[in-house]
Amino acid sequence: MTTFPNFRSPDQLLDHARHTMRFYHPRAIDPAGGMFHYFKDDGAVYDPRHRHLVSSTRFVFTYAMAYRQFGDPAYLDGLQHAVRFLRDAHRAPDGSGYAWMLDGRDVEDGTQHAYGQAFVLLAYSHATMAGLDETRAWIGETFDLMEARFWNAADGLYADEASHDWSTLSTYRGQNANMHAVEALLAAHQATGEARYLERAYLVASNITQRQAARCGGLIWEHYDEQWQPDWKFNIDDPENLFRPWGYQPGHFTEWAKLLVQLEARAPGVLTGDLSWLLPTAERLFKVAVEKGWDNEFGGVAYSLAPDLTVCDSHKYFWVQAESAAAAALLATRTGNDAYWTWYERLWQYSWSHFVDHEHGAWYRILDRENRKLSDEKSPAGKVDYHTMGAVYDIVAAMKGPRHG
Numbered sequence: 001m002t003t004f005p006n007f008r009s010p011d012q013l014l015d016h017a018r019h020t021m022r023f024y025h026p027r028a029i030d031p032a033g034g035m036f037h038y039f040k041d042d043g044a045v046y047d048p049r050h051r052h053l054v055s056s057t058r059f060v061f062t063y064a065m066a067y068r069q070f071g072d073p074a075y076l077d078g079l080q081h082a083v084r085f086l087r088d089a090h091r092a093p094d095g096s097g098y099a100w101m102l103d104g105r106d107v108e109d110g111t112q113h114a115y116g117q118a119f120v121l122l123a124y125s126h127a128t129m130a131g132l133d134e135t136r137a138w139i140g141e142t143f144d145l146m147e148a149r150f151w152n153a154a155d156g157l158y159a160d161e162a163s164h165d166w167s168t169l170s171t172y173r174g175q176n177a178n179m180h181a182v183e184a185l186l187a188a189h190q191a192t193g194e195a196r197y198l199e200r201a202y203l204v205a206s207n208i209t210q211r212q213a214a215r216c217g218g219l220i221w222e223h224y225d226e227q228w229q230p231d232w233k234f235n236i237d238d239p240e241n242l243f244r245p246w247g248y249q250p251g252h253f254t255e256w257a258k259l260l261v262q263l264e265a266r267a268p269g270v271l272t273g274d275l276s277w278l279l280p281t282a283e284r285l286f287k288v289a290v291e292k293g294w295d296n297e298f299g300g301v302a303y304s305l306a307p308d309l310t311v312c313d314s315h316k317y318f319w320v321q322a323e324s325a326a327a328a329a330l331l332a333t334r335t336g337n338d339a340y341w342t343w344y345e346r347l348w349q350y351s352w353s354h355f356v357d358h359e360h361g362a363w364y365r366i367l368d369r370e371n372r373k374l375s376d377e378k379s380p381a382g383k384v385d386y387h388t389m390g391a392v393y394d395i396v397a398a399m400k401g402p403r404h405g
Contacts, residue, residue: 007348008341010396014069016356017392020385021066021075023361028059028384029078033105034085035059039379042360051102052381053116056086059384060123064130065393076130083127083135086120096166097145101381110164114150114177115243117142118158118184125187139188143197146181155228156207172234173224175212176243178204179252182259189266198263198270205263206273209256209281217307219248219288220256232307239304239313242382247304247312250293251320254301254327257282257289258394261330265401279334286327290343293320298370299350314369319387321351322363326391333398363388 005012027043028035037055038047059082067075089105090098098120101109121142127135149166150158160177161170185201188194213220216230223234223244235246260282267275292309293301301320304313325347332340354371355363357378362385366374379385 002349002353004349004352007345007352008399010399013392013396017066017389018070020362020389020392021062023357024059024062024379024384025066025078026074029081033081034089035082035384037379037381037384038377041357041364041376041378043378046377049104050108050381051085051089051104053090053098053100053113054119054382055384056082056090057116057119057123058382058386060086061119061126061386062384062389064123064126065389067130069393079127079130080132083123083132086123087138090120095141095145097149097164099164107164112149112162112164112166114146114158114160115174115180117146117150118177118180121146121184122180122187125184125191128191129187136192139192140194143185143188150177156203156211157228158204171226173226173228174244175208175220175222175224176252178208179256179259182208182263186259186262186266189270195270198266201263202267202271202273205256205260206277209260209285210277218284220252220285222247222249222252240315245304245313247306248309249304249320250289250301251303251317251323253285253289254320254324257286257327258323258330260285261327261334262394264334282327282331283335286324286331286340286343289324295369299346300354300367300371301347302369315374316354316367316369316371318351318355318363318365318383321347321355322388322391325351326394329395330398333401 023043030036034051036045036048037050037052038045040046063075063079063082067079089102097112098116099107100111100113100116124135124138124142128139152159157178158181159169160172160174182201182205185197189197208220221230223231225231235241235244239246260278264275264278292305295302300316301324302311303315303317306312325344328340328344328347332344354367357364362378364373365378365383368374
């Protein structure tokens with residue numbers, strides 16, 4: 001019988017984050033600049049050249065949080081190294097945007113993505129909170145860039161994608177970039193204390209989880225047209241698309257639940273709008289995610305649900321489990337309802353048994369329905385265990401913070 005750690009012990013959770021970080025540090029640091037982004041299960045680098053904006057920014061986050069939690073100066077060095085590459089290589093020389101994919105330092109894909117720039121905002125915010133003074137001004141700079149290029153005041157939401165020179169704005173609209181913009185805006189507010197970031201987070205959260213959800217059966221669909229009407233067919237033939245999968249995403253339901261609880265906690269004394277919808281919406285999204293997404297036979301939350309809320313992709317993704325555990329902990333501490341702790345323990349025990357690589361560190365990325373690995377690629381573009389370590393830090397902060405319920 002498996003013996004589990006105490007998942008409600010902040011010290012044991014932080015030990016797990018430290019163990020995960022050891023998978024990446026110091027092997028992720030490329031002395032020539034930036035980080036290596038592609039790792040096999042044993043830590044071997046299988047693509048030493050490519051640099052994806054999402055990984056580059058998420059490494060800033062993981063090093064910033066590790067330095068803040070553990071105080072190791074090597075993490076500060078890694079943070080500075082990661083920020084330097086983001087600034088000098090991904091950012092256009094004229095400051096007009098950030099390249100999506102680099103081959104070395106050459107732009108391979110210069111497409112401008114709101115999703116990527118939300119993570120730039122998150123990266124600078126967390127670097128600032130870790131003590132890098134130079135990144136403070138870049139928070140406002142990035143917000144202003146997104147404001148000028150992606151924000152649509154009439155929609156009250158961010159557009160999604162533009163050509164490298166901004167000459168063409170895609171008609172695609174998506175909730176995912178907006179969700180991560182909320183995450184980044186919460187961090188920007190925490191780093192600066194400027195109310196405009198929290199006010200924008202509130203507006204985006206309201207428009208996605210209230211207005212848009214009302215157009216989609218009360219839940220959050222992923223894909224929309226230019227008028228923000230749901231596109232029920234987008235990527236129906238590509239359900240495993242990395243950033244735009246078809247279907248309802250239980251992991252995004254729980255990620256939104258976490259963000260709504262965090263938004264509510266930051267609101268007093270800053271926001272003047274109605275806050276009464278935040279907690280009920282978070283609870284409803286979590287309830288649907290675990291009741292419709294949980295696999296009663298093999299465990300874990302499935303990746304995608306069809307419009308009728310049946311499972312359409314039964315694969316288990318690492319980030320879905322991690323974000324769901326974080327949401328459960330935040331809802332438990334917010335409400336005092338022990339049912340959330342039950343889900344929290346269930347999610348952690350499942351993840352500990354199937355996703356955590358206890359030998360090499362970090363989490364496996366994808367398992368099939370019966371919890372078998374699909375490949376030996378532990379961390380391709382975009383992973384870097386930002387979700388898993390981030391979930392631990394969110395959980396620990398909730399456990400140490402004041403109870404609301």
